[in-house]
Amino acid sequence: MASNFSWTKQWYPVTPVSYLDTFQPTAITLLGKRLVLWKEQEGKWIAMDDTCPHKLAQLSLGKITEQGTLMCRHHGWCFDSAGKCTHMPMVRDEKALATACKSERSQVVTYPTKLLQGLLWVWPDDNSTAFADCTAKQPAIIPETQVEHSTTDWFMSEVPVGYTISVESSFDPSHAQFLHEGIAGFSPERAIPIEHFALLGEMSSEAGFTLQHSGYNIFNRDMDAKRQFTPPCSNTTIYQYANGKSVLFQLYFVPTKPGYCKHIGKFIGAG
Numbered sequence: 001m002a003s004n005f006s007w008t009k010q011w012y013p014v015t016p017v018s019y020l021d022t023f024q025p026t027a028i029t030l031l032g033k034r035l036v037l038w039k040e041q042e043g044k045w046i047a048m049d050d051t052c053p054h055k056l057a058q059l060s061l062g063k064i065t066e067q068g069t070l071m072c073r074h075h076g077w078c079f080d081s082a083g084k085c086t087h088m089p090m091v092r093d094e095k096a097l098a099t100a101c102k103s104e105r106s107q108v109v110t111y112p113t114k115l116l117q118g119l120l121w122v123w124p125d126d127n128s129t130a131f132a133d134c135t136a137k138q139p140a141i142i143p144e145t146q147v148e149h150s151t152t153d154w155f156m157s158e159v160p161v162g163y164t165i166s167v168e169s170s171f172d173p174s175h176a177q178f179l180h181e182g183i184a185g186f187s188p189e190r191a192i193p194i195e196h197f198a199l200l201g202e203m204s205s206e207a208g209f210t211l212q213h214s215g216y217n218i219f220n221r222d223m224d225a226k227r228q229f230t231p232p233c234s235n236t237t238i239y240q241y242a243n244g245k246s247v248l249f250q251l252y253f254v255p256t257k258p259g260y261c262k263h264i265g266k267f268i269g270a271g
């Protein structure tokens with residue numbers, strides 16, 4: 001299947017905002033790219049390359065100044081929310097400072113961000129059109145009709161399991177009784193074969209796909225589940241039980257670096 005899918009021209013949830021420190025920069029890795037997250041004075045979360053253009057120090061080791069800039073820990077260069085250098089403490093001459101700060105070589109690449117449903121989303125494309133491009137696509141958020149039932153916060157952990165295996169496993173629930181033995185009642189003795197397993201509708205690199213399947217253990221034998229994959233990394237599963245109850249499980253698999261992935265998720269009981 002021919003595809004123009006771009007891994008960087010996508011919205012990724014990089015962390016629950018509750019995991020961030022408002023007063024300190026935070027280092028993250030996304031698609032192998034080292035980024036720093038920090039909150040500027042007006043409350044917007046900034047994502048930029050975690051590399052100082054002066055001598056390549058990690059900007060995430062620096063600090064947020066009273067002026068609302070991010071200061072590099074190595075020699076004190078400061079950067080605003082657009083990645084523009086605003087100060088070089090060792091340059092006293094104002095004209096020289098203005099010239100140096102204007103230089104492209106003293107800028108840091110920034111990336112579009114969004115705060116939605118308690119998650120910080122980043123568009124990790126460093127193309128000069130990124131801030132315009134990102135407006136054409138919406139993050140794969142939980143359906144708004146379900147959010148009102150949400151009472152829990154997100155959990156997040158980075159695990160030494162790559163993106164492909166993480167996503168593939170989440171669409172193969174028969175693993176749960178074995179891999180998650182001892183958690184939430186999962187046990188090999190309770191496993192049953194999945195009797196119905198089908199692709200609903202079409203599959204595409206832009207829209208993803210939806211699977212429907214029956215239960216996979218002795219407790220959810222009568223359950224009907226729909227698992228929807230929305231690129232680049234969302235699995236929204238709705239479990240419908242015979243007693244009329246339903247539960248939504250939202251999982252994101254955020255590719256950080258080769259062989260590693262952040263799992264971000266939450267359960268929502270929809271009654």
Ligand code: FES
Pocket residue numbers: 052053054055056057072073074075076077
């Ligand atoms: S390395 Fe950042 S200011 Fe020198």
